[in-house]
Amino acid sequence: MTGSFGDQVTLLARRSVVRTARQPANVVFPLVFPLLLLAVNSSGLHSATRLPGFPTDSYLAFALAVPFMQGALFATMNAGTDLARDIQTGFLNRLALTPMRGVALLAGQLGGVMTMSLAQTAVWIGAGLIFGVRIASGVPGVLVLFVFSLLVALGFGALGAFLALRTGSGEAVQGMFPVFFVFLFISSMAMPRALIEIDWFRTAATLNPVSYLIECFRSLIITGWNAQALALGFGIALVIAAVAVALASVSLRSRLTRS
Amino acid sequence: MREFKKGPRAVDGIDLEVHPGEIYGFLGPNGAGKSTTVHMLTTLLPPTAGTATVAGFDIVREGPQVRAAIGAALQEAALDPLLTGREHLRLQTTLQGLPRSERAARGNLLLERVGLSQAADRKVRGYSGGMKRRLDLALALVHSPRILFLDEPTTGLDPQSRSALWEEVRRLAKDDGVTVFLTTQYLEEADVLADRVGIIDHGRIVAEGTPGKLKAEVGRPTVEVVPADPDDRERAQAIIGRFGEPCAAAQGVAVRLATGEADLAEIVRALDAEGLRVENLQLHQPSLDDVFLTKTGRSLEGAGDEDDVAEPALEPA
Numbered sequence: 290m291t292g293s294f295g296d297q298v299t300l301l302a303r304r305s306v307v308r309t310a311r312q313p314a315n316v317v318f319p320l321v322f323p324l325l326l327l328a329v330n331s332s333g334l335h336s337a338t339r340l341p342g343f344p345t346d347s348y349l350a351f352a353l354a355v356p357f358m359q360g361a362l363f364a365t366m367n368a369g370t371d372l373a374r375d376i377q378t379g380f381l382n383r384l385a386l387t388p389m390r391g392v393a394l395l396a397g398q399l400g401g402v403m404t405m406s407l408a409q410t411a412v413w414i415g416a417g418l419i420f421g422v423r424i425a426s427g428v429p430g431v432l433v434l435f436v437f438s439l440l441v442a443l444g445f446g447a448l449g450a451f452l453a454l455r456t457g458s459g460e461a462v463q464g465m466f467p468v469f470f471v472f473l474f475i476s477s478m479a480m481p482r483a484l485i486e487i488d489w490f491r492t493a494a495t496l497n498p499v500s501y502l503i504e505c506f507r508s509l510i511i512t513g514w515n516a517q518a519l520a521l522g523f524g525i526a527l528v529i530a531a532v533a534v535a536l537a538s539v540s541l542r543s544r545l546t547r548s
Numbered sequence: 549m550r551e552f553k554k555g556p557r558a559v560d561g562i563d564l565e566v567h568p569g570e571i572y573g574f575l576g577p578n579g580a581g582k583s584t585t586v587h588m589l590t591t592l593l594p595p596t597a598g599t600a601t602v603a604g605f606d607i608v609r610e611g612p613q614v615r616a617a618i619g620a621a622l623q624e625a626a627l628d629p630l631l632t633g634r635e636h637l638r639l640q641t642t643l644q645g646l647p648r649s650e651r652a653a654r655g656n657l658l659l660e661r662v663g664l665s666q667a668a669d670r671k672v673r674g675y676s677g678g679m680k681r682r683l684d685l686a687l688a689l690v691h692s693p694r695i696l697f698l699d700e701p702t703t704g705l706d707p708q709s710r711s712a713l714w715e716e717v718r719r720l721a722k723d724d725g726v727t728v729f730l731t732t733q734y735l736e737e738a739d740v741l742a743d744r745v746g747i748i749d750h751g752r753i754v755a756e757g758t759p760g761k762l763k764a765e766v767g768r769p770t771v772e773v774v775p776a777d778p779d780d781r782e783r784a785q786a787i788i789g790r791f792g793e794p795c796a797a798a799q800g801v802a803v804r805l806a807t808g809e810a811d812l813a814e815i816v817r818a819l820d821a822e823g824l825r826v827e828n829l830q831l832h833q834p835s836l837d838d839v840f841l842t843k844t845g846r847s848l849e850g851a852g853d854e855d856d857v858a859e860p861a862l863e864p865a
Contacts, residue, residue, distance in 0.1 A: 296648075300638070307631065308628065308630045312630065382592055383622075383645065385592060386590060386620055388616065388643070388645055389616070389642050
């Protein structure tokens with residue numbers, strides 16, 4: 290008498306969204322912090338747009354890609370800490386005693402993270418439009434921005450879920466936050482890679498996959514349709530999502546040690 | 549049997565049988581292996597050796613069938629503080645595979661049965677300990693299990709909540725024919741609730757039987773007399789010595805009654821006839837703690853603390 294897989298995933302995704310929505314700090318800070326950083330950077334670094342070769346005359350448009358990545362990092366933390374809490378409180382054991390399929394738990398959790406990501410994406414794009422950013426790729430580009438955001442949220446959410454399932458500790462998941470932030474800061478977040486003058490930084494940013502995710506978002510906002518940026522961004526996001534989901538699935542199997 | 553990588557053998561060759569419809573009390577101090585046993589029997593933790601069947605199904609080879617037959621409320625009420633009671637039941641009825649048309653009705657019925665209808669739409673983080681335990685029980689009953697595992701269900705509850713939960717457990721066994729496997733560290737709980745009791749210590753069962761039989765095995769009741777005048781201790785001992793053999797007493801003098809508590813009235817009459825003034829007179833029935841003391845040489849209360857042994861974290865070996 291197992292309930293349908295769709296029912297299970299829908300309800301678990303709903304639970305994930307409801308839990309996030311009922312923790313104001315988990316909703317407000319992931320929205321406010323990236324917007325504040327965007328405001329500070331776009332006013333403080335505006336003069337960078339005068340550098341020869343800078344791809345746009347609006348630093349706000351250039352930097353608008355960053356909140357998408359910061360949102361993904363917050364998604365990692367939320368997915369991870371929620372799942373870790375389920376492990377610590379024994380809620381996962383309760384779920385393990387039902388005929389629920391393990392993959393439904395993961396799909397539900399990630400579905401919730403992706404739903405929150407949709408809302409965040411709407412906020413970033415809305416904020417950009419309000420402050421004068423023109424999305425170069427037009428309405429189809431906005432749709433692609435949503436799709437790409439979902440894919441990135443899936444990958445990073447799965448990474449958070451993997452960390453939670455592996456360690457069983459919310460503190461361990463939160464402890465990884467600064468590490469992820471380092472990846473964000475040593476990317477092309479603040480400057481196009483070609484314009485980074487310090488060699489080691491440029492090399493690090495070139496090796497850093499986060500750079501290509503940001504550049505994919507950015508290309509849709511300031512360039513239009515850049516096949517190379519889109520291919521690299523979607524390719525890397527797909528690989529991250531595939532690896533992270535696989536790792537999380539394996540960890541979930543070993544965490545649900547039911548016979 | 550269950551061994552962990554780090555730590556002692558948590559469950560060491562226990563052998564027990566629980567009959568359909570009975571309440572089986574699994575009594576032991578902290579760290580004795582109670583929760584590990586429950587985790588194994590509910591398929592959440594594979595044993596490292598040995599076999600067990602629950603509802604006729606092997607816990608290792610037939611996990612899904614075992615889980616379909618059982619309900620479990622584990623040691624910590626595993627609830628999501630951010631969800632309401634009704635949302636918990638909606639989730640559980642869905643995951644347990646109840647038909648869509650029956651989910652709401654089943655949830656409402658269980659909320660009513662555990663007395664949470666009024667609080668059903670409040671978030672669980674605002675529930676008291678007793679309310680959480682009752683919701684935990686309702687969730688375990690969603691799919692009408694034949695066997696119910698309750699792992700220390702009343703730990704931390706106030707006496708009123710404890711009594712209410714006992715009443716519900718009794719009703720489940722008596723009216724619904726549910727077999728209940730109940731772990732507890734409370735002597736009174738095992739004594740008043742369980743049809744049979746298994747006492748576990750250091751991963752081994754040290755005694756098993758009905759509470760009455762176990763207590764009868766360790767001896768007859770004792771009577772302790774504390775004379776008003778301490779100089780009368782020898783006289784008091786001589787008087788009550790007619791009714792049984794002397795034994796250790798906490799304050800006064802005591803005898804183990806030769807013919808049971810029926811002699812109590814005679815003892816009072818004899819003390820009165822000799823003109824001995826008594827400050828205190830107590831009849832001590834053997835308790836399950838006496839059983840534990842006899843079998844292990846330690847008192848159950850505080851035994852886990854003395855050993856300073858916690859049950860190992862339930863990680864696979």
